[in-house]
Amino acid sequence: MTGRGPSRGGADGGLARHVPVLPAEVLEAIRADAGGLFLDGTFGAGGYSRAILDAHPENRVLALDRDPGAISGGQALVSAYGGRLTLVETEFSAMEDAAAETGLGGFDGIVLDIGVSSMQLDEAIRGFSFRADGPLDMRMASSGESAADLVNEASEARLADIFYHYGEERLARVIARAIVADRKAEPFRTTRQLSDLIGRIIRTRPGDIHPATRAFQALRIAVNDELNELARALHAAERLLRPGGRLVIVSFHSLEDRIVKVFLAARSGRGGGSRHAPVMAQAVPTFRVEGKWPVMAGEAELAVNPRARSAKLRAAIRTEAPAQGDDPAVFALAALPDEPVRGRGKGRGRR
Structure with missing residues (x-):
């Protein structure tokens, strides 16, 4: 994904972190x-x-x-x-x-x-990224269902559908089943919890994308419709x-x-x-x-x-x-x- 910011300074004149694409x-x-x-x-x-x-x-x-x-x-x-x-x-x-x-x-x-x-990816508190631990949120707005709400309350079938169709994740059903099993003991609250679970399921080789990439994309798409x-x-x-x-x-x-x-x-x-x-x-x-x-x-x-x-x-x-x-x-x-x-x-x- 890309930032939508200016090439010189932020919208408020701050440090340039966001470069507009094309x-x-x-x-x-x-x-x-x-x-x-x-x-x-x-x-x-x-x-x-x-x-x-x-x-x-x-x-x-x-x-x-x-x-x-x-x-x-x-x-x-x-x-x-x-x-x-x-x-x-x-x-x-x-x-x-x-x-x-x-x-x-x-x-x-x-x-x-x-x-x-x-800027949303870079701020761990927004919960979009698996690379830094933060609350499992992913909401672009300040209201509505969060990713934690979805992960902790949705049925196994709905989670599998989200991971498969919005993330094109081949192990959608396996991940959904593991989430439903693990959340019985402790609800998912952070990005690290979910990322670690997916990392236990998906084996990667050198050069592969992070194992949680597709599932996190799918949740973000679902949360923000x-x-x-x-x-x-x-x-x-x-x-x-x-x-x-x-x-x-x-x-x-x-x-x-x-x-x-x-x-x-x-x-x-x-x-x-x-x-x-x-x-x-x-x-x-x-x-x-x-x-x-x-x-x-x-x-x-x-x-x-x-x-x-x-x-x-x-x-x-x-x-x-x-x-x-x-x-x-x-x-x-x-x-x-x-x-x-x-x-x-x-x-x-x-x-």
Whole structure:
């Protein structure tokens, strides 16, 4: 995952810890140098918002983030840009409400950087990372079900489904069964407890990713409802963009990228249906896709920002056609399948 912060200093002028991914490519795709009104759906430490505001003296940005820490940290940036930056604490799926409340609309560009930010990963108290011990939390906002709540209360079947479908973890059922067994003696409260349990189950070789990587990703996605948030945001962006406006999405793993691809393919007239939704009468395209996608980071960027390695940028241009209704295929990709994970799963495991 990547940070969403500026390349020089934080949003509050502090130490630079968060480097925006594909910054030049994002600015080009969104046409920030032409001047206009933009929406940054994932403010983070303000990297994209700052870059957009610096690209043209008349640019204005409505920036959203559901993390209260990002909102408080961005207030200095709001002041620095003299009213050109409006910052709202909310999910990016609620961008229409935020636009209505602030009196902004007819956006020339919307950018979404999907996933967890590096400042969230780096702060052990947030509970996103298995590399430092902290409370098993993982909430991007300050309310709702935490990862500890989920791990300690969900059924074995639901946990297995989450690990398998959101984390693509082959030993999902084994891990879920071990969690249910261990939590009877003591509830899971910290990231270290869960990471140690998974480390006992999954054997790794030199060069393998950490054994808890996939399970932690899956829990984070489930706790924050990330895939449904993305699906709702894509449809909202379609309604908010003016004709000629540009939608730019940076995603970091296949689950997110698949949702973006299916949405843009269907809305640009390239979709061919799926097992979730059959081919229907072709609607007038609401987006136009130009160029070759996805765009990925080059070696120069990877040398200074290794977290950009998995980033994929996709973009499309809004047409004059009226917005369409919700696409069932997109929301089907965001949901857990009805059929539960069965069997022990493949892979090398032990207890």
